[in-house]
Amino acid sequence: MEALLLGAGLLLGAYVLVYYNLVKAPPCGGVASLRGRTAVVTGANSGIGKMTALELARRGARVVLACRSRERGEAAAFDLRQESGNNEVIFMALDLASLASVRAFATAFLRSEPRLDFLIHNAGISSCGRTREPFNLLLRVNHVGHFLLTQLLLSRLKMCTPSRVVVVSSAAHRRGRLDFARLNHPVVGWQQELRAYADSKLANVLFVRELATQLEGTGVTCYAAHPGPVNSELFLRHVPGWLRPLLCPLAWLVLRTPRGGAQTPLYCALQEGLEPLSGRYFANCHVEEVPPAARDDRAAHRLWEVSKRLAGLGPEEEPHEDPQPEDPEAPSSLCSPHPEDPTVSEPYTNPHSSPDSPKLTHRSWMKTELQTPAS
Numbered sequence: 001m002e003a004l005l006l007g008a009g010l011l012l013g014a015y016v017l018v019y020y021n022l023v024k025a026p027p028c029g030g031v032a033s034l035r036g037r038t039a040v041v042t043g044a045n046s047g048i049g050k051m052t053a054l055e056l057a058r059r060g061a062r063v064v065l066a067c068r069s070r071e072r073g074e075a076a077a078f079d080l081r082q083e084s085g086n087n088e089v090i091f092m093a094l095d096l097a098s099l100a101s102v103r104a105f106a107t108a109f110l111r112s113e114p115r116l117d118f119l120i121h122n123a124g125i126s127s128c129g130r131t132r133e134p135f136n137l138l139l140r141v142n143h144v145g146h147f148l149l150t151q152l153l154l155s156r157l158k159m160c161t162p163s164r165v166v167v168v169s170s171a172a173h174r175r176g177r178l179d180f181a182r183l184n185h186p187v188v189g190w191q192q193e194l195r196a197y198a199d200s201k202l203a204n205v206l207f208v209r210e211l212a213t214q215l216e217g218t219g220v221t222c223y224a225a226h227p228g229p230v231n232s233e234l235f236l237r238h239v240p241g242w243l244r245p246l247l248c249p250l251a252w253l254v255l256r257t258p259r260g261g262a263q264t265p266l267y268c269a270l271q272e273g274l275e276p277l278s279g280r281y282f283a284n285c286h287v288e289e290v291p292p293a294a295r296d297d298r299a300a301h302r303l304w305e306v307s308k309r310l311a312g313l314g315p316e317e318e319p320h321e322d323p324q325p326e327d328p329e330a331p332s333s334l335c336s337p338h339p340e341d342p343t344v345s346e347p348y349t350n351p352h353s354s355p356d357s358p359k360l361t362h363r364s365w366m367k368t369e370l371q372t373p374a375s
Contacts, residue, residue: 035060038115038160039269040153042066042094042146043123045076048168048227051262052120056269057084064113066094066105066123096123096145097137099312106152116156118269121146121167124200127193136184138193140310142200147207148311154220161219162275165211166268169204169224169281174291176202178299184310202294203303205281210300212279221278223268227261228284 039056043049044065053063057080065080067073073091080089092108095101109116124142131137150165157163175198187196208224215222267285268274280287281294293299308314 033060034117034270036115037117038062038064038113039118039120040064040066040109040116041120041122042096042149045069045072047258048261048265049120049122050076050080051259052122052265052269053089054080054084055262055266056118057081057086057089059270060086061118062088062113062115063090064109065089065091067091068093068095068097068123094123094149096141096149097133099145099148102145102148103152106149109153110156113156115160116153117160117163119150119153119157119163119165120265120269121149121165121204122265124168126197127190128187132186132188134186135310136187136196138187138196138200139184139203142197143203143207144307144310146204147307148313150211151308151311151313157220158218163220164269165208165220165222166265167204167208167222167224168265169208169226170201171226171283172198173201173205173281173294174198176200177293178202178206178303180302180306183306203307205290205294206296206300206303207307208281209279209295209297210304213297213300214304215278221275223274223278224281225265225268226281226283226288227264 034056037060039053039061041049041053041056041063044053044063045067049065053065053076057063063080063086065073065077067076070091070093073093077089077091081087092105093101094105123146125138128137133140146167157165175195178199183199187193205224208222211222264282264285268282271285277287281290282288
């Protein structure tokens with residue numbers, strides 16, 4: 001009996017160490033009130049995206065849930081309005097697998113919303129499922145769709161500075177290796193899917209790196225955020241039914257809740273003073289170094305150019321228009337706060353160089369390690 005109790009004690013102690021060092025997420029502090037600001041969160045009908053949207057709504061932001069499923073998106077918007085007490089949570093349709101849908105979303109958003117302060121690219125897939133497309137579906141949803149959406153909404157972000165772009169990436173980027181000759185080839189089989197997923201997460205990190213270079217001096221900053229190991233739909237979506245009863249209890253023990261997974265994306269969106277770290281990769285609410293493949297400036301610039309082509313943005317097609325909101329009652333300044341009673345849609349130190357810092361042409365990079373006390 002004593003041996004049994006000793007073993008149970010050791011197991012419990014080991015789990016406590018694992019939980020507090022690997023599972024439990026540090027809480028996000030940052031800006032307390034977001035009243036008068038607008039955020040777009042993609043894939044916000046469940047999981048990390050929904051918890052991110054909830055926290056933004058609780059702080060008073062107007063939140064646009066950009067989701068593929070109208071039914072689930074509207075249900076999530078209703079839930080978040082009820083839970084946050086904030087009626088400025090709306091749904092807008094967005095299917096990142098369809099470039100036409102991305103363009104339609106951007107057009108509708110720019111015509112109806114006078115502000116954009118936070119663009120949070122949370123949506124993603126880990127498998128193609130039964131879908132067979134003539135392109136790399138994982139890259140399209142996890143990177144190209146978000147790349148295009150950023151380009152189409154960039155003018156509004158620039159008008160509402162200081163503003164931020166947050167891309168939810170993953171530690172899987174460390175296994176990624178971009179093969180530009182086969183970047184958009186269809187993905188078939190689970191082995192190719194694992195590789196394509198890691199590649200798409202590496203694309204996220206390189207995209208943020210190059211975006212920081214492109215946005216230098218504009219007042220728009222960007223960050224890649226790793227949510228950590230999260231027990232979400234993305235984890236269980238493609239697990240065989242017979243295996244779920246075995247994995248669910250294990251996932252509950254060793255994976256973070258979606259609320260915990262939302263903390264680092266929220267930190268990147270809300271923490272004051274992160275501007276010198278634009279273009280960097282964050283995990284556990286701290287900046288983290290990335291491997292050489294993820295800080296390759298030439299690869300980042302090449303990916304940018306390839307992404308423009310894959311997104312249908314030729315030199316003559318790049319967006320320049322920033323249509324005024326349709327509402328004639330809307331404020332004349334695009335960055336003045338929303339009306340108090342909006343209509344809610346019913347049917348979203350020392351300077352030194354670092355190998356991990358983006359290489360900016362006209363920038364003196366400051367690597368600032370920020371540590372915020374838990375709140």
